[in-house]
Amino acid sequence: MYSVTRSFGLNGLSGFAVAVEADISGGLPAFSIVGLPDSAVRESADRVRAAIKNLGFKFPDRRITINLAPADVRKTGPVYDLPLLLAVLTASGQLEDVPADAAFLGELALDGTLRPVSGVLPMALAAAENGIHALYVPAENAAEAAEACADSMAVYPAHTAREVVDALRGISPLAPAAVVPFDPADAWAQVPDFADVMGQSLARRAMVIAAAGGHNVLLIGAPGTGKSMLAKRLPGILPPLTREEAVETTKIYSIAGQLPQGRGLISARPFRSPHHSASAAALAGGGAQFRPGECSLANCGVLFLDELPEFSRESLEVLRQPLEDGQITVSRAAGSATYPSRFQLVAAMNPCKCGYYGHPTRQCTCSPSAVRQYRSRVSGPLLDRIDLCVEMDPIAFDELHAVVPSESSADLRKQVLAARAIQAKRYAAPGFEGVLCNAQLTAGQVRRVCRMTPAAERLLRASYDALGLSARAHDRILRVARTVADLAGKQLLDEDCVLEALQYRAQEKVEV
Structure with missing residues (x-):
């Protein structure tokens, strides 16, 4: 007998x-799976056999052939356990044909319990696009799957395969999962406050400019000057995630298997801080299943690299493409996948x-050549992609015990949101598709929006020749100046x- 059950797989960031x-059929008992399965899919045969028996069904003592179509696309992971079980039960006559508009995802325990799987959100989005009206998933994955398309598709959470079978038979229907309300404003309360940072007025100003324009920042200073404190507080003054950004970020975390169980859309901007021993593959992503790396996990958020020169040169050079293009392509012998990395x-x-x-006050023990060698670990092309560089001085005792409190994240966030509102209005015009902030402007768009006063143009011309700036550095200076002007409410870029x-x-401050 023959049966077919619908399911979905992952190809990069998209489901299929x-x-x-x-x-x-007749013949010696066998259970074979074809259609380019990986080892996890091939092992489904043993899990399905045990689950069918432990659920009280009869496992067919005949030749069972499973085909995962399309046969030319590699299938990975244990997500096909549940549809495999249902397909075997249907083909053996123990279950009526499942509805054509229903799909199934889930890993099986040997007793028939459903375990959560990775990548449910992109697969659920693909299911909604393919006309699926009922999607059955493990209970722990229901919250993220329900975010896919609540209007056209119902998501049914199940704890065991028996619950799915009983629901299909009409014995015990499952209740659809409810959509968790999306409220990104709550995420700000989870971030440390800028009021805890004492002194460092220049660095605080740089962080406001970075948040207002989406710029990259390099902080240089002795140990204990507050570099990590500032970095960890940056997400607290960034604008809230839009729903589109939240869906994209949640898809990445779902594929990587790092989305907390029972969680809907991610509401907080990611903050990733990999150790300096992280390899190039850890930053870029890859592996047998093309998992996203730190560059993609930080999408729509902050990637903090502490002790920057301690990272290997190979790891740092990986950052150049995503910093420029906002995406990264991971290529391996088995194929390639492209992930967003903005x-x-x-x-x-x-x-x-x-x-x-x-x-x-403290004496440096490094020789001049050792200082040059240490700073040269950060390449010029990477520095050219950093918009803001701040040298931080040690904090004085009086600053630590200042009576007047520092500005809070809420105060700084008001400045950032006002500047972002100006940019949102500006980039709603034709010709700025996909641009959300000043840092995302292309070279042609920079000429359109970064108009200067004559005095400012003369200043930039003199600096361009004196500092030997590159064309990329020239455009990045104009983008930062545009953000400074937005914070001040100015139309034209003036000398200030x-x-x-x-x-x-950054280039001049890192060189010795």
């Missing part, structure tokens, strides 16, 4: 339809190996805007 075909880079480094080069943008140039 999979038809689980089962054929039971993150803000916040990097921190000491001025030298010992950390005290230029310190007002250009001067403030020039003082944050």
Whole structure:
């Protein structure tokens, strides 16, 4: 006998339809799975056999052939356990044909319990696009699956395969999962407050500019000057996630298997802080199943690289493509996958190996050549992609015990949101499709929106020749100046805007 059950798989960030075909015929007992299955899919045969018996059904003692169509696309993971079980039960006559508009996802325990799987959200989105009206998933995955398309598709959470079978038979219908309300404003309360940071007015200003324009930041300072404190507080002044950004970010975390169980859409902007021993593959992503790396997990959020020169040169060079293009393509022998990687880079480094080069009270033990060698670990092309660079001085005792409190994240966030509102209105015009903030402007768009006063143009011309700026650096200075002007409510870039943008140039501050 023959049966077919619908399911879905993953190809990069997108889901695709999979038809689980089962054929039971005469011959010696066997259970074979074809259709480019990986080892996890091939092992489904043993899980399905045990689950069928432990649920009280009869496992057919005949030749069972399972085909996962399309046969030319590789199938990975244990997501096909549940549809495999249903296909075998249907083909053996123990279950009526399942509805054509129903699909099934889930890993089986040996006793028939359903375990959560990764990548449910992109597969649920693909199911809604393919005309599926009923999607059965493990209970722990129901919250994210329900976010796919609540208007046209019902998501049914199940704890065991028996619940799914009983629901299909009409014995005990399952209740559809409810959609969790999406409220990104709650995420700000989870981020440490800028009021805890004492002193460092220049660095605080740079973080406001970075948040207002989406710019990358490099913080240079001795140990204990507050570099990590500033970086961890940046998400607290960033604008809230839009629903589109939340869906995209949740898809990435779902595929990576890092979405908390029972969680709907991610409401907080990600903050990723990989250790400096992280490899290039850990940052870029990859592996047998093309898992997203740190660059993609930080999408729509912040990627914080502490001790920047301690990262390997190979790892740092991986950042160049996503910083420029906002996406990263992972290519391996088995294929390739492209993931979004629109993150803000916040990097921190000491001025030298010992950390005290230029310190007002502590003596540096590094030789001049050692200082140059330490700073040269960060390549020029990478520095050229960093918009803001701040040298942080040690905090004085009086600053630590100041009576006047520092500005809170709520105060700084008001400035950021006002500047972002100006940019949203500006980039709603034709010709700015896909641009959300100043840092995302292309070279042609920079000329349109970064108009300067004559005095500002003369200043930038002189700086371009004196500093030997590249064309990329020229455009990045204008983007930062545009953000400074937006924070001040100015239409044209004047000398003050250009001067403030020039003082944050990274290339000159890292060189000794």
